Amino acid sequence: MTIEAFERTLELAVLLREEMERRLAADGLTPARAQVLRELGGRGPLQQRELAATLEVSARNITGLVDGLAATGFVTREPHPDDRRATLVTLTARGTAAVRAMADGRAEAAAALFAGLAPQRLAAYTADLDVLLGNLRKA
Template structure:
């Protein structure tokens, strides 16, 4: 009954997405914008074209996401010191806090999600997960 496991895996994905988006919405963020914040939190200020590259989306898309983040006060566009064409998308104080909150929420959700599962079963899950990822990647 692989189809049943497949459906349940999709159900898990849907529940996870809903839970994550619920939290983000409470902080005034969408999933796409939060993804940008997380990356900026890890890497520091970045050019828009670099963001477009790492997320594999169009430049126009990044312009829109950054517009939204600027309007809501999470980032600013700073001039690039060496290239006057480029801007450096930079976290504000609020943006830094938000990025930290996102990380903390993810840890909290991860713990809650795997609560009550014995180490041994976690290992088994982890092993299967790696195979599933491999199977999907080489397709």
């Protein structure tokens, strides 16, 4: 019964997304803006051009996301030292704290999600996901 498993997988995806959005909203963030912060947290200051390429999104869209993050104090636009056309999107102290809080929240959510699943089952589940991810990437 692949349909049964499929429906359940979709439901998990929906609930998980809602849960993550709730957590972000509590920090004053949206999913798209949070993704920008995560990139900056992992790679340091980035040009908008680089953010657009990484998130696979239009340059216009990045302008809006950075506008929002700047207005709420998570990032600043700094001049690029070598290219006066470019800006370097840079985390503020608040932005850095948010990145850390998101990572902590993720670990906490992970522990809560898999609570009560025996280590063997967890390992089997992870291996199964690899198969599914492989199938999805082929399609």
